Every structure is written in C-alpha cells, then in structure tokens.
Amino acid sequence: xxxxxxxxxHKYYGALHVVKGIDLDIPAGEFTVLVGQSGCxxxxxxxxxxxxxVADKGAIEIGGQRVxxxxxxxxxxxxxxxxxxxxxxxxxxxNIAFGLRARKTPKSEIGPKVxxxxxxxxxxxxxxxxxxxxxxxxxxxxxxGRAVVRNARLYLFDEPLSNLDAQLRDEMRGEIKRLHxxxxxxxxxxxxxxxxxxxxxxRIVLLREGVIExxxxxxxxxxxxxxxxxxxxxxxxxxxxxxxxxxxxGAAISVRLGDGTSLPVPAERAVGLGTWQGKPLMLGVRPxxxxxxxxxxxxxxxxxxxxxxxxxxxxxxxxxxFQLGGVAAVxxxxxxxxxxxxxxxxxxxxxxxxxLIDAATEKxxxx
Amino acid sequence: xxxxxxxxxxxxxxxxxxxxxxxxxxxxxxxxxxxSFKTADEIYAYPPVWWPSxxxxxxxxxxxxxxxADTVWxxxxxxxxxxxxxxxxxxxxxxxxxxxxxxxxxxxxxxxxQRMVPPIAIxxxxxLLYVWLKLVDTYAGMILLYTAFNLPYVIWMMRxxxxxxxxxxxxxxxxxxxxxxxxxxxxxxxMCRAGLFATAIFTFVFAWNDFIFALVLTRTEVTTYTVQVTxxxxxxxxxxxxxxxxxxxxxxxxFVIVGFMQRYLVRGISLGAVKG
Numbered sequence: 320x321x322x323x324x325x326x327x328x329h330k331y332y333g334a335l336h337v338v339k340g341i342d343l344d345i346p347a348g349e350f351t352v353l354v355g356q357s358g359c360x361x362x363x364x365x366x367x368x369x370x371x372x373v374a375d376k377g378a379i380e381i382g383g384q385r386v387x388x389x390x391x392x393x394x395x396x397x398x399x400x401x402x403x404x405x406x407x408x409x410x411x412x413x414n415i416a417f418g419l420r421a422r423k424t425p426k427s428e429i430g431p432k433v434x435x436x437x438x439x440x441x442x443x444x445x446x447x448x449x450x451x452x453x454x455x456x457x458x459x460x461x462x463x464g465r466a467v468v469r470n471a472r473l474y475l476f477d478e479p480l481s482n483l484d485a486q487l488r489d490e491m492r493g494e495i496k497r498l499h500x501x502x503x504x505x506x507x508x509x510x511x512x513x514x515x516x517x518x519x520x521x522r523i524v525l526l527r528e529g530v531i532e533x534x535x536x537x538x539x540x541x542x543x544x545x546x547x548x549x550x551x552x553x554x555x556x557x558x559x560x561x562x563x564x565x566x567x568x569g570a571a572i573s574v575r576l577g578d579g580t581s582l583p584v585p586a587e588r589a590v591g592l593g594t595w596q597g598k599p600l601m602l603g604v605r606p607x608x609x610x611x612x613x614x615x616x617x618x619x620x621x622x623x624x625x626x627x628x629x630x631x632x633x634x635x636x637x638x639x640x641f642q643l644g645g646v647a648a649v650x651x652x653x654x655x656x657x658x659x660x661x662x663x664x665x666x667x668x669x670x671x672x673x674x675l676i677d678a679a680t681e682k683x684x685x686x
Numbered sequence: 687x688x689x690x691x692x693x694x695x696x697x698x699x700x701x702x703x704x705x706x707x708x709x710x711x712x713x714x715x716x717x718x719x720x721x722s723f724k725t726a727d728e729i730y731a732y733p734p735v736w737w738p739s740x741x742x743x744x745x746x747x748x749x750x751x752x753x754x755a756d757t758v759w760x761x762x763x764x765x766x767x768x769x770x771x772x773x774x775x776x777x778x779x780x781x782x783x784x785x786x787x788x789x790x791x792x793x794x795x796x797x798x799x800q801r802m803v804p805p806i807a808i809x810x811x812x813x814l815l816y817v818w819l820k821l822v823d824t825y826a827g828m829i830l831l832y833t834a835f836n837l838p839y840v841i842w843m844m845r846x847x848x849x850x851x852x853x854x855x856x857x858x859x860x861x862x863x864x865x866x867x868x869x870x871x872x873x874x875x876x877m878c879r880a881g882l883f884a885t886a887i888f889t890f891v892f893a894w895n896d897f898i899f900a901l902v903l904t905r906t907e908v909t910t911y912t913v914q915v916t917x918x919x920x921x922x923x924x925x926x927x928x929x930x931x932x933x934x935x936x937x938x939x940x941f942v943i944v945g946f947m948q949r950y951l952v953r954g955i956s957l958g959a960v961k962g
Contacts, residue, residue: 369857369861370860370861371857371860371861390860390865391857391860391861392860392861392862392863392864392865394861396861397861397862398857398858398861400854400857400858401854402852402854404852404854404855404857404858406855406873406876406877407877408876408877408879417859417862418862418863421859421862421863421864421868421872422862422863465858465862469862
C-alpha cells in the first residue's frame with residue numbers, strides 16, 4: 320500500500336509556477352530521495368507535503384487520507400530541517416521532548432521515549448546541554464532525534480546535511496540510512512547532492528523545473544538515464560557528452576565523432592540505430608568507462624588516441640582531461656595510469672556502456 | 687615608561703573620565719533625593735547644604751497623609767495595564783505583519799508614522815471625543831489612550847524581533863503538533879524575550895512620563911504623578927520638598943523596573959530592532 324500518493328500537484332508563488340503537475344506514489348517503508356538543482360521545486364514539493372505550503376492544484380494523500388486541507392500537525396509527519404530548527408532556550412532533552420509535549424503525551428512516557436531516541440543517535444550524554452554547547456554534527460543528531468522520537472507515519476528531511484562539513488556528512492549519511500533500516504518508516508529526503516541521492520535512496524526522484532525528469536532505483540537511473548539531463552546530473556565527474564552521428568556500413572553500425580574518430584557499436588546494441596543516420600546525436604560516456612587500451616580484451620571496446628590536457632589525482636583514481644571529438648572529455652583512470660599533462664595515452668571506450676542521445680530532444684535513444 | 691605602565695595609565699584615565707561623566711549625570715538625581723530629605727532652611731541655604739543634618743521624612747508623610755501619593759498608584763495602574771495590553775496586541779499584530787505580510791510591504795511604515803504625531807496635536811480632539819464617550823478622568827480612558835498611542839511603537843519594534851526568528855523554528859513547531867497560537871506562545875515569545883522586555887520598558891516609560899495627555903484628560907480621580915507634581919508649583923512659592931518627594935516616588939518604580947530588566951534591556955536594544 321502506498322504511504323504517500325501525490326496526484327497532479329501544482330504550486331505557484333505569485334506568477335512563478337514552481338511545481339508543475341507532479342504525480343508520485345511512494346510505498347510504505349521506502350526511502351525516497353527528491354533530488355535536483357536548486358530551484359527545481361524539490362523543497363517546495365516537500366514543504367507542500369508537510370503542509371507548510373498550500374497546494375494550488377492536485378491532491379496529497381498520506382496513508383490513504385487526503386490531507387490537502389489538514390494543518391501540518393494533523394498530517395502525522397515529522398520533519399528535519401536544514402538549519403536544525405532547535406530551540407536555543409531549551410535543553411537537548413526539552414528539544415527532543417517538544418513534539419511529545421505539544422501532543423500531550425503522558426509525562427511518564429516522555430522520559431523513556433526521549434532516552435531511547437537519544438540512545439539510538441548516540442546523544443544520550445548530551446541531554447542536559449543547550450544547543451549552543453553542541454557541535455554541528457551533534458546538533459543535527461538532536462534535530463533527527465526530535466523527529467524520530469515521534470512515531471510518525473512519514474518522515475521528511477529537507478537537506479539536513481548541507482550545513483555539515485564533508486567528513487561529517489559522510490558519517491551522518493550512513494547514520495540516517497541505518498536509522499531507516501532500523502525504523503522501517505517511509506522517509507522522503509530532499510537534497511541537491513547526487514552522491515547523497517545515490518548512496519541513500521531506495522528510489523530517486525529527479526526533478527527539473529518543477530516536473531519529474533525520471534524516477535527509479537539509483538542504479539537504474541545511473542545506468543539507464545532517460546534524458547541527457549539525468550545522465551549528466553548523476554555521477555561525479557559527470558558524463559562526457561560528445562557531438563556524434565551514426566554511420567551504417569552494411570550491418571555494422573559505428574558512431575562517428577566530430578574529429579572523424581569512428582567507434583564501432585557492438586551488434587547487440589546497434590539494433591534500430593540505422594534509422595538515426597544523418598541526424599545530430601550526442602555520445603554519452605561516463606569517465607569510468609574510458610580506460611587504458613589493451614588491458615582488457617572484451618568485445619565492444621573502441622580505441623581512441625588521447626593527449627592529456629589536465630591531470631587531477633584524487634588518491635586512488637586520477638581524472639585525465641583530453642580532447643575527444645572536438646570537446647573536452649574526462650577519463651577516470653587508475654592513479655598511476657597517467658602522470659602529467661601532454662602525455663599521449665592509448666585509451667579505449669567501453670561502447671557497451673555508452674548512451675546515445677538525440678541532440679534535438681535530448682532524450683536517450685539507446686542505453 | 688614601559689608598555690605595562692602606559693596601559694595602566696590609559697585604563698586609569700578611562701575610568702576617571704567615565705566616573706566624571708557618571709557623576710555629572712547622577713548629580714541632579716542625587717540633588718532631587720537630598721532635597722526631599724531636607725528641612726525648608728536647608729533647601730534654601732547658601733552655600734548649599736550637600737548632606738542634610740538629619741534625614742527628614744516629613745514631606746513623604748504629608749504626601750501619604752493627604753492622598754497625593756495615590757497618584758503614583760494611578761500612574762502605575764494606567765502605565766502597567768496599558769503596557770501589558772499594548773505588548774500583547776502589538777506583538778500579535780507584529781507577528782501578522784512579519785509572517786503573513788499583512789497589509790503588504792508598507793503597512794509597517796504607515797503604522798510607525800502614527801507614532802510621529804505630536805501628542806499636543808491630537809490631545810484636544812481626543813478630549814472632545816472622551817467627553818462624548820464619558821471617558822475623561824477614568825482608568826479605562828487613560829489605559830485606552832496609552833495603549834493606542836504605544837501600539838505603533840510596539841508593532842514596529844516587535845516586527846523586527848519576529849523577523850529575526852528563523853522561520854524553520856516555527857515551522858518545526860507546527861509540524862511537531864503546535865497550533866499557530868501555540869507557536870506564538872512557545873516559540874515566538876521565548877525567542878524574542880529580550881526584545882519583549884526592552885520594548886515593554888520603553889512603552890511603560892512613555893506612559894509613565896506622559897504629562898500632556900494626563901493633564902488634559904484627568905481631573906481628580908486618576909490624576910497621575912506627573913500632573914500632581916505641578917500642583918506644588920505655586921504663584922507665591924514652590925513647595926520644593928513636596929516636589930522632590932513626589933518626584934522621588936515617581937522615579938523609584940522606574941529604577942526598580944530597569945534594575946531588574948537591565949540585562950534584557952541592553953540585549954534587546956542591540957538585537958535586530960532595525961529590520962526594515
């Protein structure tokens with residue numbers, strides 16, 4: 320049964336149309352991540368689900384009940400905010416207990432519930448402190464504690480990790496995912512960070528300009544993007560897009576790049592591509608699908624010559640930038656596969672993993 | 687002279703200047719208090735008597751005996767009640783202006799402009815209105831007037847404090863189970879406590895110090911202490927001991943209030959009260 324059902328949802332801010340007809344069905348217990356660039360409407364969508372914004376059109380159902388006209392407190396939701404939203408004049412205990420008190424929970428139940436939530440988040444030794452005495456990570460734990468102490472049907476997270484530094488963010492990411500596994504509750508998580516989306520989600524809903532661009536399991540979106548936007552948004556460094564065309568030579572199909580490089584397409588992936596001859600396309604190649612030639616003898620590897628423009632070592636891997644088909648492309652190589660700019664490399668592109676995109680509609684035609 | 691001596695000297699100089707300025711401003715208050723404890727001879731003595739030979743409480747006794755001291759009570763009632771009312775209604779209005787943008791962008795400016803009207807310009811129309819409404823020389827009339835006159839100030843100040851509260855704090859409370867009223871009570875009031883106290887003090891002091899409204903709109907029943915003081919200035923002579931004793935009685939409540947709330951006062955004034 321779906322825990323949250325949204326149909327035909329629209330939201331305007333004055334003349335600005337922010338959410339443009341969203342349909343979404345989230346089953347109970349799922350961790351859904353709403354992801355997209357800033358201004359795509361993801362936070363507005365979350366706030367509308369919470370009742371902090373009024374839906375201008377469409378319906379929102381939580382647990383089968385239409386909630387459009389219900390106040391936030393009557394929607395059976397708990398929410399974690401980006402800037403923690405802790406009350407500075409209350410101790411950690413009082414902050415966590417706030418929601419329980421507001422809902423008139425018997426006093427005898429509040430203590431044990433707060434203690435349990437605090438223990439789960441490893442903040443049980445901080446209960447007597449005030450928010451100003453806590454670090455960023457501890458503050459975020461308290462904020463999460465405020466939400467989980469209540470047995471809500473739906474948990475909403477509005478970019479909860481964006482104020483934390485990188486290391487803490489990694490840690491809290493795991494923490495929230497663990498929490499989801501323990502509680503088994505339906506959670507909706509908003510972020511602009513595609514890594515957060517990929518690592519945490521059961522399902523990613525990728526928003527663009529107020530509509531859902533694509534939704535599905537993280538790896539489905541990563542490996543089979545529906546549009547150039549999705550292909551470019553997920554993955555870091557992002558996918559290389561190289562202007563290309565299809566050339567048929569009898570049954571054999573190859574992709575020809577702007578500089579004349581010809582990359583043969585494996586036969587099983589070439590089906591139907593013949594009709595695209597003469598039309599402008601984009602070849603999408605992920606950096607990790609470009610590797611040193613000769614190391615692997617699998618079918619479908621197309622060799623290319625590269626002169627390295629830029630090397631960015633990350634430790635375990637190095638990103639090498641070079642010209643491919645007239646544009647800059649990035650290859651993700653082993654740390655010692657590349658050493659300096661100007662180096663000549665024999666690389667190969669794994670044509671089994673590339674995508675072809677119609678340059679006119681930006682839709683993926685083969686993936 | 688080494689660095690340490692020089693900085694000690696500088697510090698000493700700063701203290702000396704601060705003490706001199708403080709003494710300069712404290713002297714009139716000291717003098718006021720002293721006159722109230724002096725005999726008539728000591729008041730008029732030349733060279734001045736800096737410290738009375740014995741502390742005379744006679745002037746105070748007379749004020750209490752004749753019922754003149756009741757005017758301080760009247761002041762307390764009209765100032766206190768009007769402050770509470772103005773703070774309550776003003777904060778709610780400020781919240782509405784800040785959070786729901788009630789009245790658009792310029793209503794707040796229009797409201798504060800009401801406070802710029804000189805009291806003397808409206809006191810006689812108000813008097814005529816009050817005669818018609820039978821509110822002259824009543825607690826209700828004075829409380830209503832001070833509440834109305836202070837509301838713009840309270841709204842303007844509190845709007846700034848409310849705007850400084852992160853909206854997420856309120857939204858979080860709404861999601862957690864609070865109604866909008868509960869949010870105001872449990873989040874907005876505690877969050878702008880310093881601002882509330884600071885604004886309340888200024889509101890109270892305005893009503894407490896008002897002379898012109900009280901002079902025109904009271905007779906005998908709710909005369910405030912500011913008006914009462916003027917009764918001791920006579921054509922033939924001034925009753926300095928009564929004047930000073932009455933002034934002391936009128937000053938004490940302010941001392942007490944400001945003393946208790948000094949902590950909030952400083953913080954409240956320096957907190958974002960200037961949000962446009």
